Amino acid sequence: MRIRFALAAMLAAVVALSPSGAMAQSWSFPGLTNEEFKAIQPGGAPPARDLTGAWDPGQAGIAGGENYFTGRAMAPLTPLGKEMLSRNRPGHGPESAKVFDGNDPLTTRGDPSGFPRILNYEFRPTRIVQIPGAVLMMYSFNQTWRIIWTDGRPLPEDPDPRWFGYSVGRWVDDFNFVVDTVGMTDRTWVDSGGYPHSEGLRVQERYTRTSANVIELTVTIDDPQIYTKPWEARTRLPLKRLPDNADFLEQIYAASEVTEFKEDVAIKTKSDTP
């Protein structure tokens, strides 16, 4: 009951949007419920060239399941893409496997989400920090961050692959911030459906600040080795503003916990378990 009261107080603060104080200085905010998410109104005109703050994509950000896959047309796979997809046994989507048979590197081994999967599954409350020359994305899921350089540097031409790649961003007008990313390791999946990518993947994010309390995010996947044409993994996904002083719940897929679940439960759902 106390938790619900704290959430209600937080929601009231969000709606009122007085980031300096109205919200109780509570800890471990787990993210907005569907009702709380819907209750947040646009809140007036957006500030120019500013994404700063705490943001929550709500249930649509979390889901790698129905919300993400229903009605979504993935771009057709190339022969290499089909071959890579055939090796992946995800827990969600049209290719989903039984839980005892999954090989999702995140949920069965505790690997990092990596990029762009952090935007396509378990995309939970996120803090955006703008500093001179860079924008920091601080994701509550797995307590992960990445840096988007805005100091004018070009993308690296032959980068060593990283879990979260190499990102540069620019404001194309006062309300649209566009980020290009390269150099992502092909050990990660694009999403929880097991969709693969190569190290030639290029991702573009477009953050459109539509109002004081809303950013819309579109994520475009461009990987000619794997997909026959670019496709949007997110299309104008709304992120709603939380009070600046929201403390996020720590939600980490620790390898030890992932393994314990697999041994205690997942493997025992298999019919030929001894």
Next chain:
Amino acid sequence: MTRIVVLTLAAVALLTGPAPVLAHHGAATFDTVGEITIKGTVTEWVWSNPHSVLKLDVKGEDGTVKAWSVATSNVADLSKRGWSRRTFKPGEEVTVLIQPAKSGQPVGMIRNVVLADGRKLQ
């Protein structure tokens, strides 16, 4: 006829009931069947990701005790619903509606839990 009505009601309940407690994997991937109610004594509450797990000892009609492990959602989604690390304590009696695994092993998905004081969690 009664059986048909019961099965129909069960099917309706499955279709119209609360959102699945186990959000990370759908029922199909978890390979569960039907629903059953188990009553037992909590031995451990594992508050973790990607799933929290309630472990309990369930005494059968023949007096033998079987150790069950029943899974629910992740820490963040459970927190939104008011569950916490302190929701269960070892030794507490609980009644759990679950979807058991088809394998027949004592594992399954939690649909809801009724605590000794009558409070229902889902």
